[in-house]
Amino acid sequence: MNGEHQREQLDKAKAGLQEGGKSxxxxxxxxxxAFGFWKAMLNKQYENL
Structure with a gap:
């Protein structure tokens, strides 16, 4: 896993805020x-980054 999915989720969250008129x-x-984002980010593969 290269983190691309997490980047997409981050971009989606930002876009949702903009669409909602929020800074x-x-x-x-x-x-x-989403919870899944944090579950993936706390995965063992990211421990040494």
Whole structure:
């Protein structure tokens, strides 16, 4: 896995905020990301990055 899927999810979350007329802030992006995003990011493959 190269992280492309996570990048797509991040871009989708940002786009959703923009479409909703909300500013893109770190807190809003974190809140907009699905649980699956965090599950993948906390995967063992990312431990040493």
């Amino acid at each position: 893109i802030t770190p807190g809003r992006v974190v809140a907009a990301l």
